[in-house]
Amino acid sequence: MSQRLDFYKSSPEAIKAMMGLEHRVSKSTLEKSLIELVRLRASQINGCAYCMDMHSADARKAGENERRLATLGAWRETPFFTDRERAALAWTEALTLIVNDHVPDNAWEAVQPHFSPEELTDLTLLIVAINGWNRFAIAFRAQPA
Template identity: 40%
Template sequence: MRIDYFSHIPGLISRLRQITLEQKQFTLDQKLRVLIEARVSQLNSCVYCLHLHFREALRRGELQLRLDSLTVWHESPFFDTREKAALAWAEALTLLHDTRAGDSVFSALRIHFSDIEIVELSLAISLANFWNRMASGFRREPEFETASKGQGHP
C-alpha cells in the first residue's frame, strides 16, 4: 500500500466506516446493495473492494453465476428489470462525467424503487465510489485471511 491512510486520520476513517456500516439499516434490500457495490468496484477497477463485495454477496446467498455475469448485466438473463434499473443507476452515478445521470435512467429507476430506496441506493453507490478511490488510489490489496473474516472497508 502506498500510504496507510487510516494511521494518519484514524478518527475520520473510523467515522466513514461507521457511516458505511449504517447501510445495514436501510430499507433497500441488502443483497441488492452489495451487488451494486460490486458493480461499482468493477467499474472503478478496485480489486480490494471487488473482493470484499463478492465475498459479502456470497455470504448473503448471491449466486456465483450472477457474480460471474455482472460485467454483462445488460445482456444477462440472470438479472430482473428491478436489478437492471439499479445497476444502470449505479453506472450512471459512477460514470457521471459521461452519463450525466440521464433522465431515462432515473425514470426507469422510479418505476421500481420508492424515493427512500433511491436515496439509499444513491448513497450506497456514492460510498462505494469513495472507498474505491481510497483503496485503488493507495493500492490496497485484498488480504485473504482478513477479508474472509468480514473486516469490511479499510
C-alpha cells in the first residue's frame, strides 16, 4: 500500500485547523497518559496503523507501561486501568462508534462522575480530533515511518 496524498503539504490550512484542536487539548487539564490512551484506543477501533504506531510511541514516552498498552484493546477485562481511565475509554468507544448507539445514557452516566464539565468537553474534543486524524491518515494511506 502506498500513500495517496501528503495531506500535510496539500492543504496547510486544513492541518492548521486540526492543530488548533490539538493546541486546546494540550492546554487542558487531562493527564498526558490519559490523552495518549484515548488516542490509541480510538485509532485501534478505526484501524489506523499510522496513528496506532505514533500514539503507542507517544504513550511510551509519556511513561505508559507495556502491559497496559498490550491490553488496551481488552481494557474491560483487565485490572490495569483506573476508574477514570475506564470511563474515558468507554466514552471514547461510544463517540468513535457513534453510529452503533448514538452515545447511550450508560456511557454518559459512566463518564460524568469522573470529569468536570470542562474536562468532559476537552475529552470529547480530544476524541473528535483523533477520529479526524484517523480519517485523514486512513483516507490518504499515511504510512508509519
